[in-house]
Structures are given as structure tokens and as C-alpha cells.
Amino acid sequence: MSYQVKEIYYTLQGEGARAGRPAVFLRFAGCNLWSGKEEDRESAACYFCDTDFIGTDGENGGKFSSAKDLADKVFGLWPGGGGAYVVCTGGEPGLQLDETLVLELQSKGFEVAVESNGTVELPANLDWVTISPKPSSELLVKSGDELKLVFPHEVKPKSVSELDFKHFYLMPLDSGDEVKNDYHLQAVVKYCLENPLWSLCLQVHKVVGLA
Numbered sequence: 001m002s003y004q005v006k007e008i009y010y011t012l013q014g015e016g017a018r019a020g021r022p023a024v025f026l027r028f029a030g031c032n033l034w035s036g037k038e039e040d041r042e043s044a045a046c047y048f049c050d051t052d053f054i055g056t057d058g059e060n061g062g063k064f065s066s067a068k069d070l071a072d073k074v075f076g077l078w079p080g081g082g083g084a085y086v087v088c089t090g091g092e093p094g095l096q097l098d099e100t101l102v103l104e105l106q107s108k109g110f111e112v113a114v115e116s117n118g119t120v121e122l123p124a125n126l127d128w129v130t131i132s133p134k135p136s137s138e139l140l141v142k143s144g145d146e147l148k149l150v151f152p153h154e155v156k157p158k159s160v161s162e163l164d165f166k167h168f169y170l171m172p173l174d175s176g177d178e179v180k181n182d183y184h185l186q187a188v189v190k191y192c193l194e195n196p197l198w199s200l201c202l203q204v205h206k207v208v209g210l211a
């Protein structure tokens with residue numbers, strides 16, 4: 001199995017239950033819900049994406065011919081010491097991530113997390129599973145560690161609140177407009193206070209100026 005990787009970098013996890021934790025981010029190229037091209041955005045199942053996941057030209061990106069080669073690259077970016085943590089993201093990481101790669105990363109001491117749209121099956125040996133359901137797409141992964149939703153949006157919290165997750169997060173919709181964003185933030189705060197299964201999720205890495 002070979003792997004197409006957009007970029008790999010060391011940063012702090014910005015969102016969710018593990019916000020603030022140092023992590024290597026392993027961003028796979030490609031997604032099943034959008035081509036990543038602007039001309040296809042309107043007709044895509046997922047049309048509000050702000051991530052560049054096309055190609056293999058990002059920092060430390062490339063085509064890796066084996067799980068071992070890719071795990072070696074990830075390991076080379078970890079500064080040493082305990083708590084090694086890698087977050088597999090995308091695009092949709094589930095299109096490429098397999099049990100062999102998870103095992104290779106774990107053999108180097110990494111705890112392996114994934115951030116997925118939940119529409120493809122994931123390896124069973126992952127250590128941490130984050131799912132972000134998207135509109136107009138069938139959710140296959142209905143259990144995991146945390147579920148994240150943009151709010152307000154088409155996928156309503158009530159429609160997924162019975163699923164088998166340990167944490168439920170709402171992220172305020174970023175419209176690029178300060179006034180609207182403040183309204184979205186207040187809407188999330190209100191929803192969480194009224195529905196305490198759900199917690200507010202902010203993007204800590206942006207607050208501290210990291211990628």
C-alpha cells in the first residue's frame with residue numbers, strides 16, 4: 001500500500017477533548033465529499049471546507065511507498081520524550097489509513113488519532129476517533145471518542161445525540177464575518193447551556209497563532 005500525503009507537521013491539537021496537546025498532524029490527500037477544486041464546490045456534498053488537501057506538495061508531503069516509510073517520517077518530526085501523538089486527518093484519512101500504518105505508528109510509541117467525516121470504514125486499531133458528520137452523506141461510523149459538529153448547520157445536534165460517543169462538541173460556524181461569527185458563538189453557548197450533553201469547541205491553535 002502506498003500513501004499520498006499532503007503535509008505533515010508538528011503543532012498543538014487545536015480542538016476537542018485533547019485541545020492543547022502536542023501532536024504530529026498527518027494530512028492525507030483527497031476527500032470523498034469534495035474534489036477540493038473551487039469549480040466543484042457548489043455541487044459538492046461538503047461545500048464549506050477550508051482545507052487544502054489536493055496533491056502532495058505541502059510541508060513534508062509526498063508519496064510514501066510503504067507504511068514503514070511514512071511512520072519513519074512522522075517519527076522524525078516528534079521532538080522526543082513521552083506522550084507521542086499523531087492525528088491523521090485530511091481530506092478524508094479513512095480513504096488511505098489502514099491497520100498496517102496504525103500498527104507501524106504505534107510500534108514507534110505513537111498514540112494514533114483520526115479525524116474523519118465518518119462516511120468510510122476506519123481501521124479497528126485506532127486509539128482515538130473523532131467524527132464530524134457532514135450534510136447529505138451517509139454516516140457509517142456511529143461510535144468513537146468524540147463527535148464534532150459545526151453549528152448552526154444542516155446536521156442538527158439532535159439527529160446525532162443518541163450515537164455512541166464519549167464527547168459531543170459544537171464548533172461555531174465561521175462565516176468570515178465578525179458580526180455573524182459572534183452570533184454563531186452565542187448560539188453555540190446558548191445551545192450547550194440548554195443541552196449539556198454538548199460542549200463548546202474553540203480552535204485553540206488559532207488563538208495561539210499556530211497552524
Ligand code: SF4
Binds near residue numbers: 046090091134
Ligand atoms: S469532509 Fe472534511 S476534508 Fe472533506 S470536504 Fe468536507 S470538511 Fe473538507
